[in-house]
Amino acid sequence: MKKFLLSLFSLFALVGIVNAETYTHEFAKDDFALTGGNTTLGDYAWTSTGVALLGDVNAKGLQIGDKDNPVRTFTLTTSAFDKFIINSITVNTSTAANAVATMKIAVGSTDETFTLKSSATDYTLTCDKATGNIVISWEQPETNKALYVKSIKIDYALPASMVEVATPVFKTPEGIYPDEVTVEAETATSNAGLYYTIDGSEPSYEDYQAGGSTMRSGYYVMYKKITSSATVKVIAVLEDGGQIYSSSVAEATYVIEPSVAYVLADKVISGKSYGIIAGDTIAVSATENAESGSLKAVKATKGNGCYKSIDDNAFTVTEANGGYTIQDSYGSYLYMKNDGSNKFYFADEQPASGAVWSISFDNNMYATVKNTLSSKVVYYSIENAAFVCYSATEATESMILPKLYLMGQFPEYTITPAAGEEVETFQKITITSPTGIKATDNLVVNYNYQKDMTVVKVDDNTLEISLDTPVTTKDNMTVFIYFNGSILLDPNGINVPMDIAKNRIMYTITGEAPPATIVSVTPSNNSKVESLSYFLFAFTKICVKNDDATIVPLLYKEGTTDYIAVEFTTDKEDGSGKVKMDEAAIKVSEKAVIENGTYILEIPKGYFIDSNGREVAATTLKYTVENDFATAVESVDTEKEFLVVYSVSGTRMNVASLNNLPKGLYIVNGVKTFVK
Numbered sequence: 001m002k003k004f005l006l007s008l009f010s011l012f013a014l015v016g017i018v019n020a021e022t023y024t025h026e027f028a029k030d031d032f033a034l035t036g037g038n039t040t041l042g043d044y045a046w047t048s049t050g051v052a053l054l055g056d057v058n059a060k061g062l063q064i065g066d067k068d069n070p071v072r073t074f075t076l077t078t079s080a081f082d083k084f085i086i087n088s089i090t091v092n093t094s095t096a097a098n099a100v101a102t103m104k105i106a107v108g109s110t111d112e113t114f115t116l117k118s119s120a121t122d123y124t125l126t127c128d129k130a131t132g133n134i135v136i137s138w139e140q141p142e143t144n145k146a147l148y149v150k151s152i153k154i155d156y157a158l159p160a161s162m163v164e165v166a167t168p169v170f171k172t173p174e175g176i177y178p179d180e181v182t183v184e185a186e187t188a189t190s191n192a193g194l195y196y197t198i199d200g201s202e203p204s205y206e207d208y209q210a211g212g213s214t215m216r217s218g219y220y221v222m223y224k225k226i227t228s229s230a231t232v233k234v235i236a237v238l239e240d241g242g243q244i245y246s247s248s249v250a251e252a253t254y255v256i257e258p259s260v261a262y263v264l265a266d267k268v269i270s271g272k273s274y275g276i277i278a279g280d281t282i283a284v285s286a287t288e289n290a291e292s293g294s295l296k297a298v299k300a301t302k303g304n305g306c307y308k309s310i311d312d313n314a315f316t317v318t319e320a321n322g323g324y325t326i327q328d329s330y331g332s333y334l335y336m337k338n339d340g341s342n343k344f345y346f347a348d349e350q351p352a353s354g355a356v357w358s359i360s361f362d363n364n365m366y367a368t369v370k371n372t373l374s375s376k377v378v379y380y381s382i383e384n385a386a387f388v389c390y391s392a393t394e395a396t397e398s399m400i401l402p403k404l405y406l407m408g409q410f411p412e413y414t415i416t417p418a419a420g421e422e423v424e425t426f427q428k429i430t431i432t433s434p435t436g437i438k439a440t441d442n443l444v445v446n447y448n449y450q451k452d453m454t455v456v457k458v459d460d461n462t463l464e465i466s467l468d469t470p471v472t473t474k475d476n477m478t479v480f481i482y483f484n485g486s487i488l489l490d491p492n493g494i495n496v497p498m499d500i501a502k503n504r505i506m507y508t509i510t511g512e513a514p515p516a517t518i519v520s521v522t523p524s525n526n527s528k529v530e531s532l533s534y535f536l537f538a539f540t541k542i543c544v545k546n547d548d549a550t551i552v553p554l555l556y557k558e559g560t561t562d563y564i565a566v567e568f569t570t571d572k573e574d575g576s577g578k579v580k581m582d583e584a585a586i587k588v589s590e591k592a593v594i595e596n597g598t599y600i601l602e603i604p605k606g607y608f609i610d611s612n613g614r615e616v617a618a619t620t621l622k623y624t625v626e627n628d629f630a631t632a633v634e635s636v637d638t639e640k641e642f643l644v645v646y647s648v649s650g651t652r653m654n655v656a657s658l659n660n661l662p663k664g665l666y667i668v669n670g671v672k673t674f675v676k
Helices: 002-013 205-209
Strands: 020-026 037-041 044-048 054-058 061-064 073-078 085-095 102-107 110-115 121-130 134-139 147-157 175-178 181-186 193-197 221-226 230-240 243-246 250-257 260-264 273-278 281-283 295-299 301-303 306-309 315-320 323-327 333-335 344-347 357-361 367-371 377-381 386-390 403-407 414-416 426-432 437-439 444-447 454-459 462-471 477-484 486-489 496-499 504-509 518-522 527-529 534-539 543-545 554-557 566-569 583-588 597-603 608-610 619-625 645-647 664-668 671-675
Touching: 061 085, 085 102, 085 134, 102 121, 110 121, 134 147, 181 230, 181 250, 193 221, 221 230, 260 273, 273 306, 367 403, 426 504, 437 454, 437 462, 444 462, 518 619, 534 608, 543 583
Parallel strands: 175 250, 527 619
Antiparallel strands: 020 147, 037 044, 044 073, 054 061, 061 147, 073 134, 085 121, 085 147, 102 110, 102 134, 181 221, 193 230, 230 243, 230 250, 260 306, 260 403, 273 281, 273 315, 273 403, 281 295, 295 386, 301 306, 315 323, 323 333, 323 357, 333 344, 357 367, 367 377, 377 386, 414 426, 426 462, 437 486, 444 477, 454 462, 477 504, 486 496, 518 534, 534 583, 543 608, 554 597, 566 583, 597 619, 645 664, 664 671
16 A cells, blocks of 8 residues: 555645546566465555466567466456546557457446457546446456556546645735725645635535536636625635545635725824825724734725725824824824833823824925824834834834825816827827816926926916827827826815826827738638648738627538638647737637538638727638548558557647547548548
8 A cells, every 4th residue: 555655645745736646557577476466566556366377578568378378367456546536447458369358347336348459459447436446357268378468557536535625825814995905815726726705605616517606716816806895705626537626615804995095295284184104005093992002004005196095094183282193093092101112002092191293294205203202203114014113213224204195185187188098199188186286396207208298387277298299100009108206286285296106198099000901821712622620810910809709700611501610719730839929820610621622711800800909801711622531541450559640730649549539530650541
C-alpha cells in the first residue's frame, strides 16, 4: 500500500494540484516468480498465479509460456485500488500467431472479456465509477502458444471523502460600505471554482446545475459586486474525472448604506461634519462604548473630485475654548491624556481637559490636528492602517498628515460636451458651476499628451479650455484631455477643489473614412478543394466579430437549405497560435465537409466590424468540393502493429484502432482514408 499512502500524502500536501491519477506499469521479466504469489508492480502490491516459463521481453512485451510450456490460465489480482474510484483499466497484451486466447478485466462487479490479437493491442475496460478488487485473467484452453503482456494502465480518482478542498477565504472585510462593494473571496485549491449565494441560502454545485440561486465564478477567485446588504456564502468545488468535491461553506455579511460626498476643505466651519482622510482611506468611529484606541480606516471611493463614504464615517467639529472639539458618529468626544500615550480616549461627555484640538492647513490642504493638552498630532500610520497621535519628533516616514473633507457639501458643475460624447470636431470644453469656479495657478491641461490647452475664465461661473485650432479626422479617433492641478469651486465661502489631477476626459471624434474591406479569403473564392473546414479572412484594418448574435454566416450545399454549422475563431488552422491582428477566421464547427458538390458561404453585412465599429460589407463565396474519399478509399492494413494517423490539418492522432476515430478524413500510414 506504499503507493496509496504516497498519493494521499501528495494530495493533501498539494491540495488542488492532482486529484485524478494514472497508474502505469511496463512489465519486466523479474516481475513474477514461476510459482506465482505476491509481487510489487510500480509500488503497488499484486498477486499472480504460477506459470511454467517466463521468456524475454520484446516489442510485444513479456513472454509468458511457449508452445512447449503453454499457459492455460494466468491471473493478476490486486486490492491496492479498492479505496479509489476506477474510471478505466487498459491492458496491452497479445498472443503468438494463430493462438486462440481471451483476457477478462474485472473490477468489483464490472467486467469485460476480450479476444486477443497476435499484435500488441490496448484493451480497455471503461468503468462507471467502479470500486473493488481488480482481477485480470487470461485463458488459452485449446492452443499451445505463448502469451505476451506489455503494460497496464489504470485511471482512477479519489472519492469525495478523501479529497480536501480548501474552504474559501474572504479578502474583503465584513462591514459597512457606501452604495456598493465588490466582494472578493479565494480558495487555496487553485483549480477549483467558487460557487456562491447572496440571498443567505446554502450554495452547492447541485443547486447551480438545477438553476437555483447558486452562482459560479469558474475560477479559484470570486469577485461579486453587491449593491444592497447581503450575507454572502461561498464554497469551493473541484470537478475532476466526473467527480465533484466540495469545501466547507464560508460566509460574510456586508451592510450597504447610501453614500455621501466628502469634498476637500481648506478651513473649518463650526458644527459641520468632516471626513478625516489620508490617501484613499477614511477614519471610522471607534467601537461603541470603547474607552481608548486608534481610529481604524476603511477605503473611500474617489470620483468627480470628491470621496464617497457613509455618514457614519464623519466627525463633527465644533468651536470650543479657542480650538475645536471632535465627536465621532456615536457622539463620543476624542480626547487625550497627558500620560505619554499615543492613543485616543473616548468619552460620552466632554472631559474637563484634553478634548480641545487646534486645526490648521498648509498650502497643499494637509491638516495639522493637534491636541492642546499633549501637543500630539493626528497622523495616518501606513504600517498600522490606522489613525494615531504622535508628536512631530516621534512621527516616522510611514506616517502622513490627513486632509479634512467636508461632508455632504459637494458643489455642482457641468462639463460641455459631456465626457465620453461623440463629436464631429474638437476644439474646446466648458466647465460651469452655479457656486463659482476658478482655476488654480498651477493648472495645466493638455490634449493627448501633445499640446497644452488654454484656460480662460469667462465669468465667475464659467471656465473655457480650448485649442488654437479644431481637431478633425477622416477616421474615428479618441481624444483625451488631461488635467494637472485643481479647479476650485466655492460653496459656502469654502474653497473646495475639484481634484482632477491625473484624471482625464475622453471624447470620440467621428470621421468619414470607409469601413474595413476584405482583402482576401483562403481558400479563394470559386476554388476547387478536397474539403472545407477553415476560411481565413484578411482585412484592410483590424476587424472583430460583431456581438450581435442575430448576424450569422451561412454555409450550405447549393440547392439545399441544410445549413452546416460554422463559428468565428482567431486561432490558426493548425492550432499553433493566433492569426494576425488584421485577420480572422471561420471554421466548420463539427467535421470537415468532404461530400462532393458546390457550397456557398454567405457572410452578412456587419458580421465583421472594424476597430471603429463600422460594418464590413456582405460577401458571398462559392467552392467546389471534388474528391474520391467517399467512393474509392485506398486499402489500409489496420492489422499492422502500429497505426500512424494524422488529421487533414496535420495533427497526430493517438489511437490504436480506426474504430476509435470520429467519422471524417485522415491520413493513415501515409494513405488518405475516409472513416465512415
